[in-house]
Amino acid sequence: MDTKVDTRPSQDCKNCSLRKLSGLRPLSVPELKFVQDFKSGELACDPGMTLIAESAYSPHLYTVLDGWGFRYKTLEDGRRQILNFVVPGDMVGLQGAVLKYMDHSVEALTPMRLCVFERERFFSLFEQHADLAFDVTWIASREECILDEHLLSVGRRSALERSAYLLAFLYYRGLTSGLISKGRAHLPVTQALIADTLGLSIVHTNKTLKKLAARKLVAWKEKGCEILDADGLCAVAQWEPRAEAERPFI
Amino acid sequence: MDTKVDTRPSQDCKNCSLRKLSGLRPLSVPELKFVQDFKSGELACDPGMTLIAESAYSPHLYTVLDGWGFRYKTLEDGRRQILNFVVPGDMVGLQGAVLKYMDHSVEALTPMRLCVFERERFFSLFEQHADLAFDVTWIASREECILDEHLLSVGRRSALERSAYLLAFLYYRGLTSGLISKGRAHLPVTQALIADTLGLSIVHTNKTLKKLAARKLVAWKEKGCEILDADGLCAVAQWEPRAEAERPFI
DNA sequence: CGCCTGCTTGAACGCTATCAAAAAACGTGG
DNA sequence: CCACGTTTTTTGATAGCGTTCAAGCAGGCG
Structure with missing residues (x-):
């Protein structure tokens, strides 16, 4: 449960491990230079660690470099709702940086590595690089888009459809962010x-997942879920993933 | 059900009817000038009209000037989920302008008036006015924040709590956008x-709303809902509205 | 007046929650 | 490597919240 901030000089953004992911918008030289300067460090954390706590002020803003995490909210009596999962390429704490308050918490699901930025300097990104500013808005809009689909799911899909949707959704997020591959499709949930x-x-949930397992769509092993037939899951869910063109990444 | 695009020269943004609303961030003279130029017209539409259709390309982006509307998604078999309501000050079609696709539809609930912008020129806003670009991101983030709360609501609140939350939520949105006042709190839903x-x-839903009415929290009249006791609704819902500082508006 | 939309009510069914408990997997320290 | 506590998965039984089906009523509009 410990955290360690890497105090070595910031890793080179040009050689960022994420840059080799396909589907990312490449940055221009000046943009890269700006991001490199904007970056104030790296953060590594263990599963279960709370990155951001609801309503607590955090001076930081992050980009996920590696690992799974999730965002959630709770009611006063403890009922919890997970809002979305975060994967490499996602920003964490954007709401806080823009609105000045956080309305949800973020927790690490697996060991994570994050790129750390200072909120204070966030506005300079808008002043100096319109392209990057647009990218930030793009990221916020896509998050909104995902939440729309989740809301449709929780509001109108049956338990079986919902489960199938969620697992398929996580599968595609894992794929496009490089956390899993078609051969190794294991979700750490x-x-x-x-x-x-x-x-x-x-x-x-357990009984519903058993039904999906009985249909050979997924298998439960090693404290997580193995995706066996993503297309089958999509069919059950009445959903299909959107083929994303190019994804920005800051 | 007809639509009419106002072809007269664009109304003066400086005297925009919305500008007199309290709680809006005032624009600087150059910003106002830019917005005035950016604006390409006004759109008036009747209840029931679809402003934006899921997956259909629209060359426009809007800001709501007056009236209520709502965003929704549907499953193939017709099940519908309303995602959020739009009120004056909200942007409509932002997702489309940024992501290049729309994943939901938007429909007018009452007669509406909207400010029309061209998507094509949207990026120039980022290039020329960092403050306005930040405002757009602010708007996207707040939408995300609202969706988070809705998701918590649909996922974890009971029918009674959910109803109370939604009505209180609509009440406060109506208040802050000038659509209703404390004396005239009638929601057109x-x-x-x-x-x-x-x-x-x-x-x-009907049976649940009756319970709220029995507690004298709301009353159903004139094809809509009268809010009698917003604090009472909040208490039932375990929710309280956030006191917003200053809201940007483009 | 008659149709359409929206609100209301009752009854029966069923999906999902809750309760309870056990089995299995995992982590840790001896 | 084993023992033990903890977390996670599994299963069965019971209860209840919310759905579906089926009418009936009220108000607005052509």
Whole structure:
């Protein structure tokens, strides 16, 4: 449960491990230079660690370099709703940087590595690089788009459809962010997490997942979920992933 | 059900009817000048009109000047989920302008008036006015924030809590956007709309709303909902509205 | 007046929650 | 490598919240 901020001089953004991912918008030389200067360090953290706590002020803004995490909110009596998962390329704490308050918490699901920025200097990005500013807005809009689909899912899909949608969704997010590959499609989630994302009880989630397993769409092993047939999941969910053109990454 | 685009020279932004609303960030003279030039017209439309259709390309981007509307998505078999409501000051079609695709539809609930912009020129806003670009990101982030709360609501609140939350939420949105006042708190929504927002059936929505009415929190009249006790609704919902500092408006 | 939309009500069904408990997997320290 | 506590998964039984089906009523509009 410990955290360590890397105090070595910031890693070179040009050789950022994420840059080799296909589907990322390449940065121009001046942009890269700006980002390199904007970056104030790296953060590595262990599973279970809270990156950002609801309503607590954080002076930082992050970009995920590696690992899985998730965003959630809770009601006063403890009921929890997971809002979305974060993967490499996602920004963490953007709401806080823009609105000046955080309305949700973010927790690491696996060991994570993050790129650290100072909120104070966030506005300079808008002043100096219109392209990067547009990218930030793009990222915020895509998050909105994902939330729209989740809301449709929780509001109108049955338990079986919902589960299928979520697993397919996580599969594609894992693929496009390089966390998994078609051969190694293992999602590091517990059934309790799935339940809190779908708005279902743990017991019923378990029974529903068993049905998907019976259809050979997924398998539960090694404390996580193996995706066996993503197309099958999509069919059950009445959903298909959007083929994304080029994704910005800051 | 007809639409009319106002072909007269664009109304003066400086005297925009919305500018007198309290809580809006005032624009500088150059910003105002830019917005005035950016604006390409006004659109007036009647209730029931679809402003933007899912997956259809629209060359426009709007800001709401007057009236209520709502965003929604549907599944192939017709099940519908309302994602959020739009009120004066909100942008409509931002997702489309940034991501290049629309994933939801937008429909007018009451007669609406909108300010029309050209998507093509949207990027120039980022190039020329960092402050306005930041405002756009602010608007996107706040939408995300609202969706987070809706998701928590649909996922984890009971039918009664959910209804109370939604009505309180609409009440405060109406207030801050000048559509209603404390004396005249009438929301122009049908129970079918409420049902599609909460992810409930119409029948059960009706029974749930009756319970709120029995507690004297709301009253159903004139084809809409009268808010009698917003604090009471908040208490039922375990929710309280956030006191917003200054809201940008483009 | 008659149709259409929106609100209301009752009854029966069923999906999902809750309760309870056990089995399995995992992590840790001896 | 084993023992033990903890977390996660699994299963069965029961209860209840919310859905679906089926009418009936009220108000607005041509």
